[in-house]
Amino acid sequence: MYTQKIYKLLFFSVLLFSGTAFSQTETVRGIVLEKKANGKTEPVIGATLRWENAKKGTSTDTKGEFSLSKSSPNHELIVSSVGFKTDTLMVHSLDFVTIYLTVQNADLQEVVVKSEATSIDKMNPIHTEIITTKALAKAACCNLSESFETNASVSVSYSDAITGSKQIQLLGLSGNYIQTNVENIPSIRGLNTVFGLNYLPGTWLSSIDVAKGAGSVMSGYESMTGALNVELAKPDMAEKLYLNTYGNSQGRGEVNLNLAHKINKKWSVGFLTHASTLQTKLDQNDDGFLDLPLYTQFNGINRWKYQSDKLMAQFGVKALYEDRTGGQVNFNPDIDRNSGRFYGFGSKTQRYEFFSKTAKLYQSKPYQGLGLIINGLVHDNASYFGFKNYTGTQKSLYSNLIYQNILGNTNHQYKAGLSYLLDDYNERYLDSTFRRTESVPGTFLEYTETIPNKLTLVIGGRVDFHNLYGTRFTPRFHAKYEVSPNTQLRLSAGKGWRMPNAIAENFGMLVNSRQLKLVGDAIRPEESWNFGVSLSHDFYLFDKKGMLILDAYRTDFQNQLIVDMESAEFVRLYNLQGRSFSNSFQVEVNYSPAKRMDIKLAYRVFDVRNDAVTPSGELTLLPKQFVNRDRFLFNWGYATKFDKWKFDLTWQWNGRRRIPDFSDGHVHSALSPTIFAPAFSNINAQVTKAFYKWDIYVGGENLNNFTQKDPIIAANDPFGKNFDASMVWGPVIGRMVYVGMRYKIK
Amino acid sequence: MLFISVIAFADKPKTETVKIKTSAICEQCKEIIEKKLTFTKGVVDVDVDLDSKDKITTVIFNPKKTSVEKIKKAITAVGYDADELVADPAGYEQLPGCCKKGGVRE
Numbered sequence: 001m002y003t004q005k006i007y008k009l010l011f012f013s014v015l016l017f018s019g020t021a022f023s024q025t026e027t028v029r030g031i032v033l034e035k036k037a038n039g040k041t042e043p044v045i046g047a048t049l050r051w052e053n054a055k056k057g058t059s060t061d062t063k064g065e066f067s068l069s070k071s072s073p074n075h076e077l078i079v080s081s082v083g084f085k086t087d088t089l090m091v092h093s094l095d096f097v098t099i100y101l102t103v104q105n106a107d108l109q110e111v112v113v114k115s116e117a118t119s120i121d122k123m124n125p126i127h128t129e130i131i132t133t134k135a136l137a138k139a140a141c142c143n144l145s146e147s148f149e150t151n152a153s154v155s156v157s158y159s160d161a162i163t164g165s166k167q168i169q170l171l172g173l174s175g176n177y178i179q180t181n182v183e184n185i186p187s188i189r190g191l192n193t194v195f196g197l198n199y200l201p202g203t204w205l206s207s208i209d210v211a212k213g214a215g216s217v218m219s220g221y222e223s224m225t226g227a228l229n230v231e232l233a234k235p236d237m238a239e240k241l242y243l244n245t246y247g248n249s250q251g252r253g254e255v256n257l258n259l260a261h262k263i264n265k266k267w268s269v270g271f272l273t274h275a276s277t278l279q280t281k282l283d284q285n286d287d288g289f290l291d292l293p294l295y296t297q298f299n300g301i302n303r304w305k306y307q308s309d310k311l312m313a314q315f316g317v318k319a320l321y322e323d324r325t326g327g328q329v330n331f332n333p334d335i336d337r338n339s340g341r342f343y344g345f346g347s348k349t350q351r352y353e354f355f356s357k358t359a360k361l362y363q364s365k366p367y368q369g370l371g372l373i374i375n376g377l378v379h380d381n382a383s384y385f386g387f388k389n390y391t392g393t394q395k396s397l398y399s400n401l402i403y404q405n406i407l408g409n410t411n412h413q414y415k416a417g418l419s420y421l422l423d424d425y426n427e428r429y430l431d432s433t434f435r436r437t438e439s440v441p442g443t444f445l446e447y448t449e450t451i452p453n454k455l456t457l458v459i460g461g462r463v464d465f466h467n468l469y470g471t472r473f474t475p476r477f478h479a480k481y482e483v484s485p486n487t488q489l490r491l492s493a494g495k496g497w498r499m500p501n502a503i504a505e506n507f508g509m510l511v512n513s514r515q516l517k518l519v520g521d522a523i524r525p526e527e528s529w530n531f532g533v534s535l536s537h538d539f540y541l542f543d544k545k546g547m548l549i550l551d552a553y554r555t556d557f558q559n560q561l562i563v564d565m566e567s568a569e570f571v572r573l574y575n576l577q578g579r580s581f582s583n584s585f586q587v588e589v590n591y592s593p594a595k596r597m598d599i600k601l602a603y604r605v606f607d608v609r610n611d612a613v614t615p616s617g618e619l620t621l622l623p624k625q626f627v628n629r630d631r632f633l634f635n636w637g638y639a640t641k642f643d644k645w646k647f648d649l650t651w652q653w654n655g656r657r658r659i660p661d662f663s664d665g666h667v668h669s670a671l672s673p674t675i676f677a678p679a680f681s682n683i684n685a686q687v688t689k690a691f692y693k694w695d696i697y698v699g700g701e702n703l704n705n706f707t708q709k710d711p712i713i714a715a716n717d718p719f720g721k722n723f724d725a726s727m728v729w730g731p732v733i734g735r736m737v738y739v740g741m742r743y744k745i746k
Numbered sequence: 747m748l749f750i751s752v753i754a755f756a757d758k759p760k761t762e763t764v765k766i767k768t769s770a771i772c773e774q775c776k777e778i779i780e781k782k783l784t785f786t787k788g789v790v791d792v793d794v795d796l797d798s799k800d801k802i803t804t805v806i807f808n809p810k811k812t813s814v815e816k817i818k819k820a821i822t823a824v825g826y827d828a829d830e831l832v833a834d835p836a837g838y839e840q841l842p843g844c845c846k847k848g849g850v851r852e
Contacts, residue, residue, distance in 0.1 A: 090773040642784045692785040 029067045030097030032060045032079060034366060044081050044101055046411070046452035050485070052076035052088070057485055059453055070094065080123060082450050083367050083410045102366075120536050120549065121209070125448070125456045125480040126216065127490050127534040127551060129153060131208040138637060138648045138686060142246060142254060142276070144205065144230065145197035149650055149684060150635045152588045152602030153210055154228075157626075159508035161711040161725040161732050162326050162345045162385075164293045165194045167508075171212065171225040171553050172582040172606035172627055176498070176505055177528070179215055179223035182230045184400075185355060185375045186220055190423060191394040191504045192379055195349060199299060199320055201274040203244045203256040203742075206231045213532035213553050214476045214494025217444045217460035218402060218415060221474040224496035224528045225555055225582075235260045235270030235305045241745040248738035250292060251280025266308050274299040283329050284734055285707065287715040289725070291733045293326030293345060309363050315356035322349045327386075328718065338387060343718035345511065347383040367410050373400045385510040386718065392427040392504055413448045419464075429503050429516075438499060439467040446476075456480040469525050472497060486538040497527040500561040502573050509563060509571045512724040519574040519613070527558040546591035555582045557610070564612050565625060565660040566668030569721070578611030578619045600635040612668065620670040623658045626729055628679070630655030646688040648699075654730075655679045662713055662724055677729040680706045694743040705735040761790050762807060764814050767800035769827040775845045778824050779803060786820045788812030803828075 032049075033041040043064020050057030051070070060066045068077075070091070077097075080086040084101040091097060121128040131151060138150050145166040148154040159167045168175040180188035180196070188196030208230050215223030233242070238260040246254040254276040262268045277296045284291055303316030325333055327344035336342045359371040379394040402417040421440040427433070446460035458478040465471050476494035483489055502523055509516070534551035557580035564572040586604035593599060608624035623629075632653040639646045656676040661668065686699030708730035714722040770776060776794040783792040783803075788811030794803045805817050821828035825837035825845070838846070 642781045644784060690785070692782070 026070050026094070027067050028070045028077075028091055028094055028097060029065070030099060031063070031065045032081070032099045032101060033064055034084070034101055041100075044084065045409075047079055047081035047084070047101065048453060050078050052078055081410075082123065082448075082452075082456070083406075083413065086123065120547070122488065122536075124211075125458050125478040125490065126214075126492060127212045127532065127536075129210040129212075131210065133206055136202055136205055136208075137646075137688070138635075138650075142252075143198050143202055144200035144208075147202060147205065147208060150600065150633075150637075150648075151210065152586060152600070152604065152633045153212060155631065155654075158728055158732060159194070159726075160511050161291075161728050162289065162293065162511040163194075163347065163507050164295070164324065164326065165507060166197055168197065169627070170210075171530075171555060171584040172608040172624065173225045173555060176500065177224040177226075177496070177526075177555075179220060179227040179496075180230070181219055181227065183232060183357070184219055184229060185373060186222065186398060187230075189222065189498075190379065190396065190425070190501060191381055191392045191427075192351070193501065193505045194507045195322070195347075198297075199322070199351070200230060201254075201256050201272075201276075201299065203242065203258060204232050204272045204274070204301070206233050206238070212534070212551065213492040214478070214496065214530045216458075216478075217446055217462040217474060217476050218417065219400070220419065220421070221442070221462060221464055221472065221496060222498040223494075224498065224526070225530060225553075232301070233258055233260070233270065233272060235303055236262060236268040236307065238270060239744045239746050241743070243743040244740065246738060246740035249736050250278065250282055250733065252276065252278040254740075266306055268305045268307075270301075270303045270305070272301040272303075281329055282733070285709075285711070285732075287710065287712055288328055288330075289343075289712055289715055290326050290329055293324040293347075295322060295324040297322040310361055312359040312361060313357070316354075318351070318353040318355070320349065320351040322347075324348075337384065340387070340719055343386050343723075345383075345385055347381065347507075349379070349381045351377065351379045353377040365405075367404070367406045367413065369402075369404045371402045373398070373402075375399070381504070383507070385507075388430060388510055390427070390429045390503060390510070392425070394426075395422075395424040397422040411450045411452065413450075415446045415448075416444065418443050419462075425501065427501075427503060434503075436468070436499075441465050453485075454482055466525075469499070472525075488536050490532075490534045490536075492532045493530070495527070495529050497525050499525045502561060506563055506571075508726050508728075509565070512571075512726045513719070513721050514565070514569060514571045514724065514726075517570050517572050519572050520577075521575055523561055523573070524559055524575055526560050528555050528560070529558070530555045541591065542593075544592050544594070546589065549586070549588040549590075551584075551586050553582075553584045557581065560610065562610060562612065565662075565726070566612055566622070566666075566672075567615060568660075568662050568664065568666040572613075574613060576610065577613055579621060580610035581608070582624075583607040594638075596639040596641075598635075598637045600633065602633040604631050605629060614669050615667055616669070618670060620668070622668075623674075625658055625660050628655045628657040630679075643688070643690050646686075646690070648686045648688075650684045652682045653679065654682070657729055659727060659729055662722075662727055664722060677708075680730050682706065682731065693745065694741060696739070696741045698737070698739050700738070701736045702731050702733070703735055707731050707734050760809070762809050764805050764807070764817065766803045766805065766814075766818060766821065766828050768794065768803050768821060769833065770794055770796065770801040770803070770845075772796070772844055774842055775801075775826065778841070778845065779821055779826060782820055782824045783817065786812065786817065789817065 032044040032047040034044050045062055047060045048057050049066055049068055058066050058068045075090050076088055077091045078088050079099050119130055121130055135150055136147055145156055148156055155169045156166050159165050170178050211227045215227035240260055242258040244256040257273045259271040275298050278294055282291045299320045301318045306313040324347045328342040331342035331344035333346055355375045357373050362368040375398040377396050381392045383390045398421050400419045404415040406413050419442045423438040425436045442462055442464035444462035449457045460476045462474045474495050479491045481489045532553040537548045539546050557576055560576040560580045562574050562576055584606050588602040591599050606629055608627050609621050611619040612622050634651045637648045656679045659675055659677045661675050681704055683703040684701045688695055688697040711728050711732045713724040713727055714720055776796055779794050780792050783789045788808045791806040818828035818831050822831045822834045823837050825833050825841045827833050
């Protein structure tokens with residue numbers, strides 16, 4: 001009580017003086033406070049304050065007070081502190097400022113991101129790139145798989161020439177090794193791995209976090225090369241109505257409608273809906289096969305949210321239906337299926353989900369929190385690839401209980417929790433049935449030590465008790481060191497593991513005449529260590545702001561499911577024998593040469609290799625198939641005031657990549673020559689014209705019209721032994737033009 | 747002939763400038779008014795000066811496409827007084843709390 005009185009006295013005396021004494025110097029003084037539920041306030045110690053566009057900042061003292069020199073063009077003051085939401089406020093005069101920070105429970109509550117199109121999360125000890133709605137609007141089409149166009153770290157490619165599924169890649173490894181969460185709920189995994197990216201429409205997304213390297217232990221053990229967390233539009237924050245329509249030159253049409261309604265101060269409800277279809281038969285390369293499958297998708301989420309001072313609760317349901325038909329142009333699924341007349345592909349997916357997120361908030365102890373996530377789903381898929389029939393059902397239950405608190409003060413924080421994962425798989429391929437029930441209770445602990453403005457250390461570990469694969473320990477370590485206010489160095493190391501679904505994750509390997517063959521022991525969980533270092537540096541060039549990011553990562557597999565296509569007649573699946581690793585190095589420069597103009601230039605290089613087992617049993621270390629060693633990315637964006645006009649241009653150059661030798665009867669040996677697919681470029685551009693309440697946009701993809709010649713091998717004989725539609729390394733379809741509109745009521 | 751027409755084309759359309767008193771309070775008000783006028787037909791540039799006593803809004807516009815009257819109406823439509831015109835009640839109702847009269851600029 002006594003100290004509080006003194007502090008109050010100080011506060012008022014500073015307040016009194018501020019108007020007179022301090023206004024003579026060009027210094028802003030103020031105090032940073034945290035408001036408690038009981039109406040009392042407490043100073044925030046060690047909060048950092050910095051002017052937007054300024055190199056240097058300051059931090060609050062033990063009373064929460066600060067002083068910061070102000071030059072006239074600086075108005076935007078950025079205030080941040082660990083455990084609190086970063087706040088930006090406008091300061092125009094030299095009056096004493098009182099700033100109230102709100103507590104952030106990043107894992108239990110949403111983080112509002114207001115920044116440039118793509119940026120590095122400066123507070124996060126894990127190297128995390130944030131893709132905002134602004135960046136998502138740059139690539140208008142259409143869903144999560146297409147949202148990484150302007151991101152240097154994640155690249156996207158078609159997995160084959162028939163199914164239309166897309167693969168993302170991070171650190172040289174496929175999306176399987178990225179833990180993809182939707183609002184902290186593991187989502188794109190299991191049977192959803194292949195098409196899951198297509199099931200998140202772009203207009204639903206509010207931001208994407210791309211964390212490179214080992215992730216936090218909190219959301220599980222499956223992050224091996226990185227973690228994506230996708231945030232969706234929130235019922236209490238989003239526009240009341242957001243309508244988007246889209247059409248493109250390939251015949252794809254889309255409607256997205258989001259609704260949000262605040263029922264009262266505490267309750268809100270939101271709907272996210274999507275319908276899209278492609279019914280135009282497209283065969284640009286005249287190989288008799290559809291370049292893209294025909295499809296229809298209906299997709300929706302209904303979410304309710306309750307927010308009071310003490311409790312935050314959200315619950316909702318998701319439903320999805322998708323039907324795809326592809327293969328030969330003349331294929332009619334009603335007549336020709338299993339007939340051998342025409343080659344056909346079909347895939348029907350239904351998915352239903354329930355989710356709830358509850359967080360108990362302690363207003364008097366904002367650093368404390370208790371949250372519970374529950375998610376249940378049924379995923380059902382029935383597919384055929386010519387004569388190869390597949391059905392799969394996944395039933396999953398996921399729950400995660402997180403408790404967070406501090407030891408003494410907010411410089412020593414911890415999170416602890418319990419999780420439970422139940423996966424029940426029932427798959428049938430040809431005449432074999434695969435059943436697997438995984439039941440995995442787990443527990444985790446993560447400790448964060450902060451030395452304000454200097455160092456953040458995160459040490460985490462989790463223990464999971466897998467019913468089939470035993471007790472497993474997953475340690476993770478992260479450090480962020482502030483070399484200077486403009487330079488951050490991050491280190492990370494961590495283990496990850498996951499159980500692969502050999503068939504469901506490799507649909508692209510089924511659209512051929514190869515025989516799927518399991519070699520050796522039963523498939524075991526994949527396991528890897530990831531090590532990384534990254535450096536981000538803010539710089540000023542000709543008085544304009546820029547950022548340089550350098551990073552290097554290595555992933556080392558202890559076990560991996562190797563999908564071996566080195567023998568032309570087989571797809572051989574086996575547990576790793578010998579080595580498998582991926583090295584990745586990336587350099588990225590972001591620069592704003594003029595107001596509202598952004599330029600990004602990035603280069604990355606991969607070295608991804610694994611030991612393949614030849615049929616005679618020797619090991620040969622081969623560069624990973626379909627992975628290009630080099631990639632350049634250039635992005636230019638410009639907007640006029642209030643985004644009345646927006647222009648965006650992206651150019652990508654992908655270097656050559658190794659492809660399997662598919663010549664008749666080929667069996668790879670250590671002496672076989674290496675075959676490469678050529679390098680190619682890809683240019684995308686978009687123009688947006690905004691009106692007061694709505695936008696229209698016109699854009700083009702693959703404007704340079706590069707396509708892979710003959711993406712399907714032996715397309716004229718789809719039931720013959722050389723037929724192969726899995727050898728896709730480049731765009732199958734040429735130039736595409738689209739037009740769309742967005743209408744928003746706030 | 748061609749040469750002359752090019753010069754004629756390069757000649758910018760004649761614009762006028764008007765200064766309007768508004769009831770803006772804070773940075774958010776500035777953004778609301780500037781955004782509204784940026785998307786108003788005929789307006790070339792707009793700036794709300796929060797440091798001036800009467801929160802003077804300076805608007806550069808093309809008199810062939812719009813008028814001072816129309817510009818003032820656009821300001822009142824989003825909930826602010828513009829000179830002698832009073833804020834439209836429907837627009838005012840939608841303003842964030844800090845932008846309503848009696849709100850405090852932070």
